[in-house]
Every structure is written in C-alpha cells, then in structure tokens.
Amino acid sequence: MSVNAPSSAVQTGPSTGDATGAEPIQTDSVIIGAGPVGLFQVFELGLLEIKAHVVDSLPRIGGQCMELYPDKPIYDIPAVPVCSGRELTESLLKQIEPFHATFHLGQTVSSLQRQDDGRFLVETSRATRFLTRTVIIAAGVGAFEPRRLRIDGIAAFENAQLFYRVRDPADFAGKRLLIAGGGDSALDWALNFAREDARSASDLILLHRRQDFRAAPASVARMRELAGAGRLRLLTGQITGLEEAGGRLLAVQVTGLDDAVARVPLDALLVFFGLSPRLGPIAEWGLELERRAIAVDTEKFETNVPGVFAVGDINIYPGKKKLILSGFHEAALAAFGAARYVFPNKPIHLQYTTTSTKVHRILGVDSPPRGAAAA
Numbered sequence: 205m206s207v208n209a210p211s212s213a214v215q216t217g218p219s220t221g222d223a224t225g226a227e228p229i230q231t232d233s234v235i236i237g238a239g240p241v242g243l244f245q246v247f248e249l250g251l252l253e254i255k256a257h258v259v260d261s262l263p264r265i266g267g268q269c270m271e272l273y274p275d276k277p278i279y280d281i282p283a284v285p286v287c288s289g290r291e292l293t294e295s296l297l298k299q300i301e302p303f304h305a306t307f308h309l310g311q312t313v314s315s316l317q318r319q320d321d322g323r324f325l326v327e328t329s330r331a332t333r334f335l336t337r338t339v340i341i342a343a344g345v346g347a348f349e350p351r352r353l354r355i356d357g358i359a360a361f362e363n364a365q366l367f368y369r370v371r372d373p374a375d376f377a378g379k380r381l382l383i384a385g386g387g388d389s390a391l392d393w394a395l396n397f398a399r400e401d402a403r404s405a406s407d408l409i410l411l412h413r414r415q416d417f418r419a420a421p422a423s424v425a426r427m428r429e430l431a432g433a434g435r436l437r438l439l440t441g442q443i444t445g446l447e448e449a450g451g452r453l454l455a456v457q458v459t460g461l462d463d464a465v466a467r468v469p470l471d472a473l474l475v476f477f478g479l480s481p482r483l484g485p486i487a488e489w490g491l492e493l494e495r496r497a498i499a500v501d502t503e504k505f506e507t508n509v510p511g512v513f514a515v516g517d518i519n520i521y522p523g524k525k526k527l528i529l530s531g532f533h534e535a536a537l538a539a540f541g542a543a544r545y546v547f548p549n550k551p552i553h554l555q556y557t558t559t560s561t562k563v564h565r566i567l568g569v570d571s572p573p574r575g576a577a578a579a
C-alpha cells in the first residue's frame with residue numbers, strides 16, 4: 205500500500221454503499237488519524253485480533269511526517285538510525301499489511317455518540333458512519349485544514365472560483381488561473397498546469413509574497429525555466445482586494461513589493477498557504493481537555509469516556525513528550541485497554557512476536573521449528 209496511491213483497502217470517500225445509508229459499518233475499533241501513531245495502533249490492535257478502520261481528514265496517509273517533513277531525516281526511532289518521514293510512513297504501512305485495515309481518507313470525524321448498547325456511533329464529514337466498540341483518537345495536533353485567504357468577500361467564492369485543493373485538474377483546463385503560494389503544493393500544481401497539453405490553463409500566473417520559495421529547489425528551477433519560456437507568469441506580491449460582478453469573481457488586486465497595485469483578471473484562484481491544525485469537533489465530545497490536548501491515564505491511555513482512548517500528540521499526562529516513540533508505547537497499552545471492551549470475557553495475555561505461534565498465525569508468517577530459538 206502506498207501513502208499516495210490508494211489501494212483497495214484505502215477509501216477516499218464512504219467506503220461501502222451501506223456506510224452512508226441506514227446501516228453503519230460495524231467494527232471493533234475506529235482510529236481517528238492516520239499519522240505514525242494511528243498506523244502503529246493498527247498493528248498493536250491487530251496483534252490482539254482487533255479489527256480497525258482508520259479515518260483521516262487528509263487525502264494521504266502519514267500525518268505530520270508526510271505533511272510537514274516527508275524528506276527530512278528522523279534520528280530517534282528505536283533501532284532505525286535514520287529514516288525520512290516518508291520512509292517511516294512506508295515502513296509502518298508495510299508492517300500493518302497483515303491486518304488489512306480500511307482507510308477512509310479526506311474525511312474528518314465530526315461526531316461521536318454513545319449508543320444504548322454501549323457502542324459508539326462515529327460519523328465523518330462525508331457521512332461515513334461506524335458502529336464501534338472502541339474509539340482510538342490519534343489525531344495529533346488536530347485536523348489539518350488549509351490556511352485561508354483573508355480578504356473581505358472572498359469566502360463567497362469558495363468552491364466556485366476559489367479553491368484550496370485540486371479535486372479534478374480538468375476543472376482548471378483552458379482557464380485563466382492564478383495560483384497563490386510558494387511551497388511544494390503551489391509549485392507542483394503550477395508545473396502541472398503549465399504543461400503543453402489540453403489540460404493546461406489558458407493563462408497561468410504564480411503569485412508569491414516573496415522572491416524566495418519554500419518548495420523543492422528542482423521545482424523552483426523548473427518553474428523559472430517555464431516562466432522564461434512564457435508558459436507561466438511569475439508575480440511577487442499579495443492579494444489585497446477583489447473585483448466582482450453579478451456574483452462572479454472577475455479579478456483580484458495584487459499589491460507588489462513596491463506597493464504598486466495591479467489588477468489580475470482570472471477565472472479561478474488556487475490558494476496554497478499551507479495547512480494549520482484545528483482540534484475541531486473533538487473538543488465537543490465531552491472529553492476532558494487540558495491545554496488543547498486530551499487527558500488520559502497512563503495505564504491504558506483511556507480518556508474520561510470509557511472505551512475512548514487517546515494516543516500520540518493529541519494526549520496529555522504528567523511527563524508527556526510529543527515524540528513518535530512515546531506514541532508507539534501508548535498505542536501498545538491502549539490496545540490492551542481496548543481488548544477489554546472487544547473481548548470482555550477473554551483473558552488477554554502478552555505474547556512475544558518472536559515465539560508465539562498464535563501471533564505468527566495472525567501475522568501470516570511461518571513459525572520457526574520448535575527448539576530453533578534455543579539453538
């Protein structure tokens with residue numbers, strides 16, 4: 205499974221026909237957040253034979269590791285001297301393959317309600333619904349949302365002419381397109397729409413507030429080449445006003461570094477000012493919060509709502525350190541906590557992955573012959 209290319213186990217909308225209808229998806233556990241800790245939670249639940257569905261607001265898996273530092277080296281993952289955010293995400297995905305968790309991406313968990321039978325009804329912004337025995341919140345610093353353009357009156361054009369993400373590139377083909385931003389997303393889409401084919405924009409402008417770009421140097425170099433070849437126009441400045449008529453956005457005003465104001469006519473505006481995290485709906489679920497994090501015990505990482513656990517950056521307890529390795533430990537203990545709800549009558553024993561034939565069966569690996577470990 206890849207972080208970007210959804211496999212059959214990755215759903216970017218409601219995962220089954222019945223998810224949005226009368227019958228919610230029934231499962232043992234719903235994990236909110238597909239960051240490194242949410243991914244490792246799949247593994248720890250899986251070892252205890254607890255099935256999980258994973259939901260993330262973002263269209264791709266990996267949380268902060270993929271959104272904020274995919275190519276930066278991490279040096280403090282135990283037994284992995286160095287790996288990038290992307291490599292860590294890919295390794296975790298490989299590790300959880302045996303458990304076939306279903307991913308529901310591009311949707312935010314919006315509500316959590318206890319049912320009469322003790323289970324939770326969990327619903328997402330895309331109306332996917334789950335009935336689950338346990339909920340594990342691995343929501344990091346909250347749901348990432350695009351930073352918005354702050355100009356009076358501009359919000360009225362959102363999803364009509366103003367967009368913060370590209371759902372279908374064909375929507376912009378043949379249009380006068382202004383892309384605002386200086387990071388990887390802005391540059392990647394500028395390069396995409398500057399291509400010489402039917403899917404390119406008819407007139408493409410890349411607007412950034414500074415002359416330096418945060419994006420990968422190779423993308424910046426290619427963008428400058430294309431600008432030199434006349435495939436796109438590069439502007440430096442900020443959007444400071446808009447011009448509309450009859451409910452349509454006709455143009456924006458761009459104030460340059462020299463304070464001169466230019467009128468830029470357009471059909472569509474794509475804004476990539478980065479993402480900012482918001483705790484969002486999680487704050488309304490009756491969970492005890494402390495400094496915008498969820499208070500948990502340190503035995504099971506359970507919240508004040510029995511059956512709801514919180515692991516990774518989202519939780520708080522005495523001595524908490526927001527590190528990936530702390531989240532991995534929390535995920536292991538939360539899985540044992542969750543097992544008490546999923547299998548209330550079954551004793552749950554710790555089993556070593558090295559020696560347990562039961563765990564080998566769960567992982568789909570061959571058990572070594574008896575006595576091999578002692579040899």
Ligand code: FAD
Pocket residue numbers: 236237238239240241242243259260261262266267268269272273277278279280311312313314342343344345346347348484485486515516517518526527528529531
């Ligand atoms: P996250 O990675 O934040 O993932 C949470 C996910 O939950 C997100 O994808 C979010 O979209 C999703 N989400 C939130 N709310 C909802 C909702 N309501 N519905 C659906 N989805 C939701 N840590 C280290 O240990 N070592 C390092 O070297 C290190 N370097 C770092 C460098 C940088 C630049 C940064 C920013 C952080 C670094 N960290 C490092 C910290 C590390 O990235 C975090 O501790 C880790 O990502 C936490 O993982 P998580 O799974 O708890 O949360």
